[in-house]
Amino acid sequence: MKKIAFLGAGSMAEAMISGFVNGGLYQPAQIGVTNRSNTNRLLELSKTYGVSVTDHKKALLDSADIIILAMKPKDAQEALLSIREFIEERHLVISVLAGVTISSITTLLQKDAAVIRAMPNTSASVRMSATAMAVNSKATLHHIQAAKQIFETIGMVTLVEEEKLDAVTGLSGSGPAYIYYIVEAMEQAALEVGLEKEMARNLILQTLAGASEMLLQTNKQPSDLRREVTSPGGTTEAGIQALQNYQLQEAIVACVKSAVERSKELRAGQPAR
Numbered sequence: 001m002k003k004i005a006f007l008g009a010g011s012m013a014e015a016m017i018s019g020f021v022n023g024g025l026y027q028p029a030q031i032g033v034t035n036r037s038n039t040n041r042l043l044e045l046s047k048t049y050g051v052s053v054t055d056h057k058k059a060l061l062d063s064a065d066i067i068i069l070a071m072k073p074k075d076a077q078e079a080l081l082s083i084r085e086f087i088e089e090r091h092l093v094i095s096v097l098a099g100v101t102i103s104s105i106t107t108l109l110q111k112d113a114a115v116i117r118a119m120p121n122t123s124a125s126v127r128m129s130a131t132a133m134a135v136n137s138k139a140t141l142h143h144i145q146a147a148k149q150i151f152e153t154i155g156m157v158t159l160v161e162e163e164k165l166d167a168v169t170g171l172s173g174s175g176p177a178y179i180y181y182i183v184e185a186m187e188q189a190a191l192e193v194g195l196e197k198e199m200a201r202n203l204i205l206q207t208l209a210g211a212s213e214m215l216l217q218t219n220k221q222p223s224d225l226r227r228e229v230t231s232p233g234g235t236t237e238a239g240i241q242a243l244q245n246y247q248l249q250e251a252i253v254a255c256v257k258s259a260v261e262r263s264k265e266l267r268a269g270q271p272a273r
């Protein structure tokens with residue numbers, strides 16, 4: 001069985017580790033994790049998931065077949081320079097870094113390595129990630145199958161051209177946060193219209209899950225499903241009118257486009273806006 005080494009032990013690494021371990025395809029013993037300096041974080045991951053943790057990068061990479069890069073884009077250069085002498089022909093490098101191109105990874109590694117650039121999201125921790133991945137010419141069919149299997153363990157995966165990955169990042173990589181933001185607003189609204197917090201949360205979450213299932217199971221367009229809820233002169237119409245007054249659709253389009261642009265900026269190393 002393949003061994004996986006994580007470079008980076010933050011939110012995205014944990015979401016993937018949690019999905020891998022809970023999904024049962026990988027035993028904790030097959031997963032090794034390192035980070036830059038936060039030993040307490042490594043111990044926490046070891047305690048929670050049983051994975052092995054180390055600050056010894058050479059040992060970690062020597063025992064791994066697949067290396068997952070999961071540090072912030074701004075830390076990629078330092079991280080890649082610190083491992084390049086340990087990269088061997090057999091390694092498959094998988095990057096989940098927003099914005100960072102495959103060619104910049106191979107350039108920093110100074111190796112003609114097999115690299116797969118993927119964009120999952122944090123729903124990986126409940127094995128519901130929407131992941132897109134792009135591959136370089138060194139990646140064999142075997143590598144692609146291995147990466148596909150990894151990402152299928154934590155949700156769905158689709159293969160795309162690398163140039164599409166910034167768009168994917170702005171849409172589904174960041175996407176969970178947009179939905180959480182809407183839930184925050186619905187919770188706030190619930191309080192303001194006099195509903196008790198916990199009951200409101202249950203109603204909101206079931207509404208969200210139900211709407212998602214309706215989209216999946218009925219195959220209907222979202223606009224058609226929306227019309228089915230909207231009685232002429234009724235409550236939904238009044239609510240949607242308020243959303244239109246605040247230009248919610250335009251705001252969401254601007255939100256995704258802004259995230260896509262930021263993904264492009266990240267590879268140029270531009271500081272936060």
Ligand SMILES: NC(=O)C1=CN([C@@H]2O[C@H](COP(=O)(O)OP(=O)(O)OC[C@H]3O[C@@H](n4cnc5c(N)ncnc54)[C@H](OP(=O)(O)O)[C@@H]3O)[C@@H](O)[C@H]2O)C=CC1
Pocket residue numbers: 007008009010011012013034035036037038039041070071072073075078079080082096097098119120121122173174
């Ligand atoms: N969060 C998300 O929803 C998603 C994130 N991503 C991508 O995943 C990557 C990680 O994001 P996220 O988990 O949120 O970030 P976090 O800030 O939570 O974690 C970053 C991790 O990288 C480690 N790190 C920093 N420098 C190095 C280094 N030189 N060598 C090894 N490890 C290093 C940090 O270690 P230490 O704490 O010791 O500094 C930390 O464990 C980003 O590139 C992001 O674009 C992709 C999809 C979704």
Ligand SMILES: O=C(O)[C@@H]1CCC=N1
Pocket residue numbers: 098169173174
């Ligand atoms: O916010 C970010 O930059 C990362 C990439 C996608 C989701 N989180």
